[in-house]
Amino acid sequence: MTAVILAAGLGSRYGGLKQIDPVGHYGEFIIDYSVYDCIRAGFDKVIFIIKEENLEVFEETIGARINGDIKIEYAFQNMNDLPDGFSCPSDRIKPWGTAHALRACRNIVDDNFVIFNADDFYGKETFEAMFNSLSEVDSENFS
Numbered sequence: 836m837t838a839v840i841l842a843a844g845l846g847s848r849y850g851g852l853k854q855i856d857p858v859g860h861y862g863e864f865i866i867d868y869s870v871y872d873c874i875r876a877g878f879d880k881v882i883f884i885i886k887e888e889n890l891e892v893f894e895e896t897i898g899a900r901i902n903g904d905i906k907i908e909y910a911f912q913n914m915n916d917l918p919d920g921f922s923c924p925s926d927r928i929k930p931w932g933t934a935h936a937l938r939a940c941r942n943i944v945d946d947n948f949v950i951f952n953a954d955d956f957y958g959k960e961t962f963e964a965m966f967n968s969l970s971e972v973d974s975e976n977f978s
Contacts, residue, residue, distance in 0.1 A: 836877065836878050836879060836880070836946055836947050836948065836949075836966060836969055836970070837878065837879075837880045837881070837882060837944055837945075837946055837947070837948040837949075838869075838870070838873040838878045838880070838881045838882070838948065838949055838951070838962075839881075839882045839884065839937070839940055839944065839948050839949065839950040839951075840866065840869070840870075840881060840882065840883050840884065840950075840951060840952075840953050841884050841933065841936050841950065841951065841952050841953055842854045842866065842883050842884060842885050842889075842893070842953035843884050843885050843886050843889075843911075843912040843930060843936055843939075854866055854897075854953040854954055855892060855893070855896050855897065864896070864897065865953070865954055865955070865956055866897055866953045866954070867897065867900060867901075868956060869951065869953070869955075869956070869957060869962070870897070870901050870905065872957070872958065872959045872961075872962040872963075873905070873962050874901075874904055874905050875959060875962070875963075876959070876962040876963045876965070876966040877966045877970075878905065878949075878962070878966060879905060879906060880905065880906040880907075880908065880946075881901070881905050881906070881907055881908070882908045882909070882910055882940050882943055882944065882948075883897070883898075883907070883908075883909050883910070883953075884909075884910045884911075884912055884936045884937070884939050884940055885909060885910075885911065885912070886911065886912060887911040887913070890909060890911075893909065894909075908940075908943050910939040910940035910943055911939055912930055912935065912936045912939045913939065914927065914930065914931070916935075916938060916939060917935075933950075937950060947969040947970075947972055948969075949962075949965045949966075949969065
């Protein structure tokens, strides 16, 4: 089962990549706690939806911390990745939002999944409840 993590935010109000700003006593990021809780709940794959220009920093930080503990994939939210018949206005600079971000992993997700924000804390019980609920759903019925 897959955990999809929305981590492509610009951090414009925050002033940088809050997804990889340490908050814990040992330099942990909020996202570290969520991934740890996902692993403990039984998820076996995590997909980070990020901006492509942030791939290296994600691989060197979060990816390096969890490599070997869970399968990791990256999907890139691209402003021009739109359904047929749509185009991005030339003056648009902000991402389209959550639904558009989820579109970025449409060719990677192949089973039941949860989606959540990289910069929110949910707690262990939340991931256990999501995993247990999704375990009862037959993903084959979605095709």
